[in-house]
Amino acid sequence: MSVSDRRRILGPTNARPIQFAPLNEDSKKIDTERKNLNKSVFIENGLVSNSNGSSYLETRDSNGIEYPTLLLTSVYGPRPTRGSFNSKASLTIQFKEVTAENFPTGELKELCNFLTNIFNAVINLAGYPKSGIDIFLNLIQHEGPSGEYSREAILPTCINGITLALVDAGIEIFDMVSAGSYNGTVVSFTKNGEEIVGLWKDTGDVEDLVETIEKCKEQYYQNRSTMIKYLMQNKK
């Protein structure tokens, strides 16, 4: 019996994916220098009409064109769960790459676990007994400045996206969460930067943890004020 996926049309079995020849080294170097530039962001809520709440974030370099990260987040719930009684809502977060698939499944699993931990602490789960809240992150496009696909580059956008989608869905959260990333470290804050709800460390060396946290906090303030500004402008 063949074990191939018969629910999808997969094409010829002997096909192999396209491989591109490496680019010249010089064109890469220029790009890594621009890694820590300011970002500009575009926000729109409520794009996915059949979800309870959704947000669309477009993060680009400050010139507005390069290195885009496009993320569409939708929240379904709180909706009834089957089975035994739960006094708290159960939260699931799924991450999907809508176009090109660049991250291995295992890495995405870790990313989802990290995000679930953050939002378990932030959503008022006790306010929604017997319910499930399902969050779907759809990464439409991502290109890191170094040409690599790194999770720490998209993590702050994911956290911002989920926060905005939860607000759009009207689900109670204790505070606006946001995050900043610096040198491969992502720190997520609430309560005006006084509480850390998540710390992600993957690659790179951290010489001074306090300095890293301070850098991340700066970005947190920036992200949070952008989100609040958007929400105040567009309140119904």
Place this chain on the structure above:
Amino acid sequence: MASSIEIHPITFPPEVLARIAPDLSIQRHLSLGVRPCLRQFEEFRNIEISDGGLSRSTDLFHNSEENNILGSNVLRSGKTIVITSITGGFVEELLPVHGIDEGEEELRNMTMQHDRISQFGAVYPVVEVERGRMGAPTDEEMNLSQKIYNCILGSGVIPKSSLNVSVGRRTTNPDKSVSITYPDEEGPELDQQFLPKRKWSYVLYAKIQVFSRDGPLFELCWNSLIYALKNTKLPRAFVDEKTTDLKIPVRVRGRSAAIRETYDIICDSHKSIPLVLNSKNVGFASNFGVIDLDPEARLPEKEDEMQVDQEDSILLADLQGEAEESSVLSTLSIISDEKGNLKHLGIIGGGSKVTTETIRRSILLSSKRSEDLSTKN
């Protein structure tokens, strides 16, 4: 003493009525001359398209070695968003060691002429509709993928010849510089014996993601895929010079030895050629529904109003929304080009009578729609 019971009529806002009694909601609307979505009967939704800047051929990408999207489209129709991205692969054709002899070639061509489908290339689509659940693909997703696959192959949008790879070769010159030459760029002077003796063709995959589903999806997915194919650029591919003549005989299940690929075919990061479509076979899709008017659902007419004779059944273009989808059961799905040449015609007669007149009318409308859609770019 009997107390009188007062009965209050319950009223619902339109969106609630559409949910609990879709057939009543749609009949009431139709009797007023509009549809629940407030469109005219034969009015289509406007669509907005862009390539979304997703593919590697857009200028936005600098490190395009990582991006393997060859063509893309983002289509918005009402609230529905369809994102299509096209990726590719290679498949090597197994050739006999000594080449195909003339007689065999002739025989192959003769059989090919009768086999229409074998002249066309396919796209392997995977449709995903976001519905807030995980798990295996739904019936709708599987049906959509299969129908798109069949229609692309059957309508002959992509000629097989445009999927053939014209393989270049990478040469390392004596001064250690590397140059890549392609057979069609260099002209006939290129020594034939240096050309690779193996044959590859491109395989195209389409990933179609739908958000905010609101009505039938086949037409939206099809149109998005056609737009994406129109801006698809196939990267040029080459092999290393030292591998062009490499032959490794491999036994394939008792048949004669064939050559199997050992060295990878690599794509050029800079050069690409547009995918050549069979433009006379390119058509756009539109859908229609036929619904019988229920005279009882009509609102009572005022006396001074003239009695207008309404037709018994109505043709609705571009179905949208829950009410229309659940109560309009007779549907037509048409792919045609602007001249009215049909590429696909599906009619489901569910309940209402689909007359020849209706079919004729919808074909006319679909060619008008196709004319409109083909001007968008």
